[in-house]
Amino acid sequence: MNNAVTKGQFITVEGTEGVGKSTNMAFIEEWLIKSGKELIVTREPGGTELGEKLRAVLLDAKEQSMCDDTELLLMFAARAQHLQEVILPALNAGKWVLCDRFTDSTYAYQGGGRGIKMSSIAELEQWVQGDLRPDMTFVLDLPIDIGLERAGKRSAPDRFELEKHDFFNKVRDTFLARAAVQPDRYSVIDASPSISDVQQSIQVVLEKMV
Template sequence: MSKALFITVEGGEGVGKSTNMAFIASFLKARGVELKLTREPGGTALAEELRELLLKKRDEKFDETAELLTVFAARAQHLNTFIKPALAAGSWVLSDRFTDASFAYQGWGRGLSTELIEQLENLVQGSLRPDLTILLDIDPRIGLARASARAELDRFESEKVEFFDRVRRGYLARVEQEPERFAVIDASLPLVQVQADIQAVLEGLF
């Protein structure tokens, strides 16, 4: 395959992104793919500092528009100093979340205008979009139960379940808009089945 691909993994809290990111990376590297792993918000030293601002609990309310702009500030740094150079050098990039998360969390979750998010997407990314997005889909109640069992909850994880219901609907709306880019995986299934389903998607790339 001549083109370096940009693959993203999306989903709400507790869907198993970290575990399945490792599985995807192992699968691709076993097939000789030069691969860079990253995450959003984050991926560079500066973008990780912005991530900390976004996730930290505080007394002052984080304004929704300020939150969205902070996410895209981190994304601009991430894209221009990590993702684009890696792709240009021939490395595939696998990212834990990308702009679909902004539509789901800040758009559907917070209720911000999707048109505004599209404007920021075009401003920051130009024509760059993921080649494949794997959406790990699960009932938010199951996902939150998993997340709460693993560690102290951050600012996003502490939202009410109704917020995550909206986030899930936002992700599924993105799938309806761009079905050719998305592969939806039922993350409520046993891990062995989830990873078999992911592997079937990845094998299609080759």
């Protein structure tokens, strides 16, 4: 393994419901550890004690009165805490950070899905993150029906999973549109084949990063 990259990299895994984010997070984690990387694994919304409380509110299917701006601001509130408490200290210590969802999900769900202006999200992104952006974002891409079917087999739907197909198609389109304009920062992975085929595609990208 070459050691050309000594600085920790910030990797995020994105996609609509049930595309296999958690499944492939575990694969990426194991692969990076085998490659000798020191890494932390975390998720959004959440990743801190306070952030996990905000996550519970955000995902609560009974929380039907939440307005769109509240949802957006809670996402960034949790993110601010996550960055200060977990992500920045790890990156500053030279560790790799692997995060299940990050700001691309905010653009996709609150922007594409809910219809909040992308420029408002960009302002919050700049405020909370400064210039920090992930080094690599895997966008796992799958038709909405298949993802919802995979996710549905697992647990009761959360507040987002109650949304309609039209909402998720806008979310999916937003991930793909963002990846298309910045191809160096994103890898769009076809999540429809078998788990091992998906992981093979991810591995090709990881091999170029270490």
